[in-house]
Amino acid sequence: MNATNRTVVVTGIGATTPLGGDAASTWDGMLAGRSGVQALEGERWADLPVRIAAGCAVEPGESIPRPQARKLDRSAQFALIAAREAWADAGFTAKAGEDAAVDPHRLGTVIASGIGGVITLLDQYDVLKEKGVRKVSPHTVPMLMPNGPAANVGLEVGARAGVHTPVSACASGAEAIGYAIEMIRTGRADVVVAGGTEAAIHPLPIAAFGNMMAMSKSNDDPQGASRPYDVDRNGFVLGEGAGVVVLESAEHAARRGATVYCEAIGQGISADSHHITQPEPSGSGIAHALQNLMDSSDIKPAEIAHINAHATSTPLGDVAEIKALRKVFGDDVDHMALSATKSMTGHLLGGAGGVETVASVLALKNRVAPPTINIANLDPEADADVVRDEARKLPEGPITALNNSFGFGGHNVVLAFRTV
Structure with missing residues (x-):
């Protein structure tokens, strides 16, 4: 099919997140302003500078049989759980080909991870050192591959139009969804299962992030540690989990009578080319991504009612994002309800864009913006309409929501969704 620019x-x-084992419970947790961050207890964590994290609320072993789970890294387990929920929610009852509603050659998968199977890699290295070569799992390589989650989801649904894994640090999940939109828009696929996953709560990544001063060390206040836009914010809190959406051409969805949440308008992408970990402080790279989105779509600033901000709770990053919004939208930012859901979920790295896309979709469906928690003293440089403490009703009529994701390496991705 050579069709282009399809809706x-x-x-x-x-989803499966620190707030709940599915999309509904995650959304309820966000609306309630509940934190999923907990103290890390036990000897394994005792010497770390950071001893807090946001682990998933429901262990994947509760829904994945042990024989299958043993062949999957934790990141792939999360991806599979979220993808199964999204697939069923879209109305599919079996894998492509077995379910006549979708042709496997017209079905794609794009599941991202910022790090991949890091827990498998580190744990199996411990096995090698402590127990010897013969005890290393023969499943180690497919488990540690960054494309392992995408490949396993592709196998699950029977995708044959392409299985892809963008790796762009904390922008990975959003980039996956943007790539999936283009697969459908340009005619490569009719349906794509897309999102992001991450499982990196392990002493080594935490020690490394902690030593580079990127993470909050508020060990005495786990649930208050992730505080975007607060004057005393001191770094992100590591989370884990996955968020997945099923994207579809409007024609294909109508043909099978599918329920539609919203339109996926498109993406804007740019790179800072400034520093491997620090954002460009003026927000110029982010502004280019926002402007690219606006230039490639029919979005008007006045219709943007909600933004799920990247807002990780770092001193530089939170402010750079708002500076970028002001550069592109000016005074229109004043009517854009800004939510920083990482204040509740922690930062899921490559999974963040997927989970926050699910939140953006539900914000449009329910016309409500989730709150940002833990803001005791709003930073004066956070010059935007930040939704604080309690969820807020969004306006009636056609509205658009943006989902911002940025990553180490200077990756900037902005996604846009519109009510239907």
Whole structure:
């Protein structure tokens, strides 16, 4: 099919996060302003500078049989759980080919991870050192591959139009969804299962992030540690989990009578080329991504009612994002309800864009913006309409939501969704 510029819609959502084992419980947790951050207890964590994290609320072993789980890294387990929920939510009852509603050659998968199977890699190295070569799992390589989650989801749903894994640090999940939108828009696929996953709560990544001063060391206040836009914010809190959406051409969705959440308008992408870990402080790279989105779509600033901000709770990053919004939208930012859901979930790295896309979709569906928690003293440089403490009703009529994701390496991705 050579069709281009086809309308893309969201027909299914799924998630497993520190707030809940599915999309509905995650959303309820966000609306309630509940933190999923906990203290890390035990000898394994005792010597670390950071002893807090946001682990998933429901262990994947509760829904994945042990024989299958043993062949999957934790990141792939999360991806599979979220994808299964999204696939069923979209109305599919079996894998492509077995379910006549979708042709496997017209079905793609794009599941991202910022780090991949890091827990498998580190744990199996410990096995090698402590127990010897013969005890290393023969499944180690497919488990540690960054494309392992995408490949396993592709196998699950029977995707044959392409299985892809963008790796762009904390922008990975959003980039995956943007890539999926383009797969449908340009005619490569009719349906794509897309999102992001991450499982990196392990002493080595935490020690490394902690030593580079990127993470909050508020060990005495786990649930208050992730505080975007607060004057005393001191770094992000590591989270884990996955968020997945089913994207579909509008024609394909209508043909099978699918329920549509919203339209996926498109993406804006740029790179800072400034520093391997620090954002460009004026927000110029982010502004270019925002402007690219606006230039490649029919979005008007006045219709943007909600933004799920990247806002990780770092001193530089939170302010750079708002500076970029002001550069592109000016005074229109004053009517854009800004939510920083990482204040509740922690930062899921490559999974963040997927989970926050699910939140953006539900914000449009329910016309409500989730709150940002833990802001005791709003930074004066956070010059935007930040939704604080309690969820807020969004306006009636056609509205658009943005989901911002930025990553180490200077990756900037902005996604846009619109009510239907």
